[in-house]
Amino acid sequence: MNLSQGFSPEIKSYVLASEGGYVNHPKDPGKATNMGITIGTLRAWRGGRVTNEDVKNLSKEEALSIYKRQYWDNMQCSSLPLGLDYLVLDYGINSGPARSIKDLQRTVGAADDGVMGKFTLNAIMEFIGRRSLPDLLLAFATRRWNFVKNLSTFSTFGTGWKRRIWGQEKGMQTGDSGAVDRALKISEHRYDAVTTPEATVGAAFPEKPGVGDTLKDPAVLSGGAGALATILGAVQDQPVLQVAAVLGVATAVFLYIKSKRAEDPS
Numbered sequence: 644m645n646l647s648q649g650f651s652p653e654i655k656s657y658v659l660a661s662e663g664g665y666v667n668h669p670k671d672p673g674k675a676t677n678m679g680i681t682i683g684t685l686r687a688w689r690g691g692r693v694t695n696e697d698v699k700n701l702s703k704e705e706a707l708s709i710y711k712r713q714y715w716d717n718m719q720c721s722s723l724p725l726g727l728d729y730l731v732l733d734y735g736i737n738s739g740p741a742r743s744i745k746d747l748q749r750t751v752g753a754a755d756d757g758v759m760g761k762f763t764l765n766a767i768m769e770f771i772g773r774r775s776l777p778d779l780l781l782a783f784a785t786r787r788w789n790f791v792k793n794l795s796t797f798s799t800f801g802t803g804w805k806r807r808i809w810g811q812e813k814g815m816q817t818g819d820s821g822a823v824d825r826a827l828k829i830s831e832h833r834y835d836a837v838t839t840p841e842a843t844v845g846a847a848f849p850e851k852p853g854v855g856d857t858l859k860d861p862a863v864l865s866g867g868a869g870a871l872a873t874i875l876g877a878v879q880d881q882p883v884l885q886v887a888a889v890l891g892v893a894t895a896v897f898l899y900i901k902s903k904r905a906e907d908p909s
Contacts, residue, residue: 644776645830647721647728650711653834654729657825658710658736661807665699666845670799673846675699678706679736681846688713710736718744719759723767724776726830727783733822734787737807738847746790750783776830781815784808784823791847800845 662679673681675695685701686693688709714735715721720728735743741757748755753766770779791797791804805813810821817828820835828834 644771645725645832647723647725649721650715653829654732655707655710657729657822658733659703659706661733661822662736665701667695668799668845670796671845672796676846677701678703679846680706680709684709684713714740719764722759722764724771724830725832726776726780726826726828727767729829730780730783730822730826733807734783737804738787738790742790742847743787746786747783750779750786777815777827780823780826780830784815784821784826794847796845800847803845804847 659678665675665677667675673683675682675698677698678701680688680698680701682693682695682698685698710732715732718731718735718740720732723731731743731747734746744759744763745755745757748757748763748766751763751766751770753763767779788805788808791801791808794800797804806821808821808823810816810819810824812819815821815823815827817824817833825835
């Protein structure tokens, strides 16, 4: 078993091929999306207002930077066995880092806290020691498949998700092109050339963000702070109104968080 060799050109090409180009399907929970980067992800990345046109014009270079920072690094993929690193990344981009990590943790019997720490890494190695890396790849992909099968949008996007996870044939075969098949080949240092996009329309519902995750969104922070500063400046000599202003902005942020959660029914 070999450890990850980093965010390699082969892994980059596989992810870009799976994600394809710009889509804005009315049933896609991610709304406007390009190369797997949703409008919400791009807004958080840039820390400001983003339009559908901005998503459409997203460059491959910026998309790869987002993959690297927000997904690969966030999920500690460089610490994973070769092949599993790609499979965790692909799931994370499609369904959110927390979902990918938690389902991996559930697969290996670790606490599903959504953090790729030393206990999870130890559990991964123990699983591989008891069974094998191919067994882990297949079990992880199966858990992912079971997740997407139960989504309300499966009737719309299920065919694409099946092709993305399994390829042409369900299971794991070295001659197929699903994420699990490619993960196995990567683990054996064998790579396929990718010449045409294999776009999979539809982002799977990600793990619901917690309050802390939502508050880390730069758009929330900058918007709330700016509004509060403006209001406090206007009532700087009126302490009672200042307290009321703080409570008002806090309530607005709470309602924003609540509305964001309502957008994601998973």
